[in-house]
Amino acid sequence: MNYFTSAALLWLESILQERFGHSFELKEQKHMLTLSLPGTEDYIVFDSLQPIFHQSRSDFSCKLWCASGEGFQAPIEDLIPAPAMDSLPTRLIELHEQGGTIHYDILGLTYWMLTRLEEIGRTDLDNHQRFPAISSHAFRHGYLERPIIDEWLNILGQVMLRVWPGIELKQHKFNMKVSHDVDCPASYAFQSVKGLIRTMGGNVLVRKDIPASLRSLWIWLNSKQAIHPRDPANTFDWLMSQSEDNGLVSAFYFICGRTDISKDAKYDPEMPQIRRLMREIHQRGHEIGLHPSYNTYNRPEEIIKEADRLRKVCEEEGIQQNEWGGRMHFLRWDQAITQKAWADASMSYDSTLSYADRPGFRCGTCFEYTAFDVATDKPLALRIRPLVAMDCTVIAKHYLGLGATETAYEKFNELKNNCRKVDGVFTLLWHNSFFSSPNDFSIYRRLISK
Numbered sequence: 011m012n013y014f015t016s017a018a019l020l021w022l023e024s025i026l027q028e029r030f031g032h033s034f035e036l037k038e039q040k041h042m043l044t045l046s047l048p049g050t051e052d053y054i055v056f057d058s059l060q061p062i063f064h065q066s067r068s069d070f071s072c073k074l075w076c077a078s079g080e081g082f083q084a085p086i087e088d089l090i091p092a093p094a095m096d097s098l099p100t101r102l103i104e105l106h107e108q109g110g111t112i113h114y115d116i117l118g119l120t121y122w123m124l125t126r127l128e129e130i131g132r133t134d135l136d137n138h139q140r141f142p143a144i145s146s147h148a149f150r151h152g153y154l155e156r157p158i159i160d161e162w163l164n165i166l167g168q169v170m171l172r173v174w175p176g177i178e179l180k181q182h183k184f185n186m187k188v189s190h191d192v193d194c195p196a197s198y199a200f201q202s203v204k205g206l207i208r209t210m211g212g213n214v215l216v217r218k219d220i221p222a223s224l225r226s227l228w229i230w231l232n233s234k235q236a237i238h239p240r241d242p243a244n245t246f247d248w249l250m251s252q253s254e255d256n257g258l259v260s261a262f263y264f265i266c267g268r269t270d271i272s273k274d275a276k277y278d279p280e281m282p283q284i285r286r287l288m289r290e291i292h293q294r295g296h297e298i299g300l301h302p303s304y305n306t307y308n309r310p311e312e313i314i315k316e317a318d319r320l321r322k323v324c325e326e327e328g329i330q331q332n333e334w335g336g337r338m339h340f341l342r343w344d345q346a347i348t349q350k351a352w353a354d355a356s357m358s359y360d361s362t363l364s365y366a367d368r369p370g371f372r373c374g375t376c377f378e379y380t381a382f383d384v385a386t387d388k389p390l391a392l393r394i395r396p397l398v399a400m401d402c403t404v405i406a407k408h409y410l411g412l413g414a415t416e417t418a419y420e421k422f423n424e425l426k427n428n429c430r431k432v433d434g435v436f437t438l439l440w441h442n443s444f445f446s447s448p449n450d451f452s453i454y455r456r457l458i459s460k
């Protein structure tokens with residue numbers, strides 16, 4: 011029995027094609043994987059395939075391989091984590107007359123990480139039924155903040171250059187993607203009369219701040235057609251200007267349904283203020299996307315309904331886009347269900363995959379890739395755009411808890427630099443409503459400047 015199905019090998023070939031710009035061929039025989047380049051005689055063999063990379067578990071070993079010790083140049087750190095290795099051979103990579111042999115299952119690791127096989131069917135979930143970072147092999151073995159798939163593929167690229175001298179490998183360029191989940195587009199505009207009275211009462215009785223109380227009433231009264239410019243959550247213009255100054259496009263993901271009244275948004279996409287906001291985002295050349303509501307992650311029919319609702323509103327507003335993407339609310343995700351639901355909703359990409367409790371590389375890569383569904387053994391018509399960091403993951407008390415501090419900025423920047431070192435993409439989520447101090451603005455502004 012082979013470890014890889016033929017569909018999985020074809021999908022891996024497409025991953026290699028995108029990364030290196032060549033159509034390689036992969037063949038598995040007698041528990042060895044051969045990578046060849048049509049038109050040439052030489053090949054690369056992976057002779058230590060790991061059954062663990064075809065299983066859903068995190069309880070196995072990890073060793074560190076020293077790249078420089080074998081004459082290779084590591085893109086980030088010289089010691090590269092090698093999950094599933096109990097011990098390392100004297101030489102991990104051997105070159106010979108017919109090509110090279112790699113005694114590590116780099117492509118098995120790639121399959122296991124990119125398909126998120128590790129988290130399928132798991133029961134060690136958090137209070138939002140999410141597979142948490144702390145349960146993952148990457149976190150337990152200290153490599154969550156490193157894009158290890160990109161590091162290993164970089165090493166594989168160096169082997170290719172030695173096996174096929176003169177081969178030109180595709181060059182990638184560091185890039186950034188910023189996106190904003192619109193959980194709360196306005197602090198006051200969508201409050202009920204009861205909610206507003208509560209806010210005003212709080213300002214008067216608790217904070218003894220009568221001007222603030224009157225200001226909230228004033229903003230609420232003047233937010234019927236458009237969100238008031240002085241509403242504290244109305245950072246849209248500022249976010250778009252920041253992106254424009256840095257040659258970036260901001261993506262704003264809107265909630266288009268209500269499956270949990272306490273956790274979903276107070277607005278509907280059909281409201282005049284939201285329509286107006288969407289038009290403005292579109293006119294300025296930024297992107298609109300979907301943020302499926304709280305209880306949709308395991309209900310594909312709801313994701314389809316909400317995606318259709320977004321596209322309908324956009325069509326009514328004359329908003330046309332080449333692609334539609336987005337991210338799950340609360341990063342809720344069931345690997346066996348959610349990605350297929352996105353594909354079935356005819357969405358082009360999803361950018362949920364990071365952990366809420368720790369930042370880093372949940373899929374082991376910062377590059378976008380085609381999703382693969384292990385249950386049906388098929389690639390999906392969906393691109394996975396791995397998220398690297400979410401604002402609150404680093405800053406908020408209940409997660410990493412670094413606060414809006416210089417330490418938090420450094421943590422974000424370290425992750426960004428790791429993406430830069432592998433010529434990848436730093437994908438950042440910053441909510442429009444997550445700016446509560448001048449430090450938040452400062453961290454964000456510095457972070458998105460190249």
Ligand SMILES: [Zn+2]
Nearest residue numbers: 191193339340
């Ligand atoms: Zn959200």
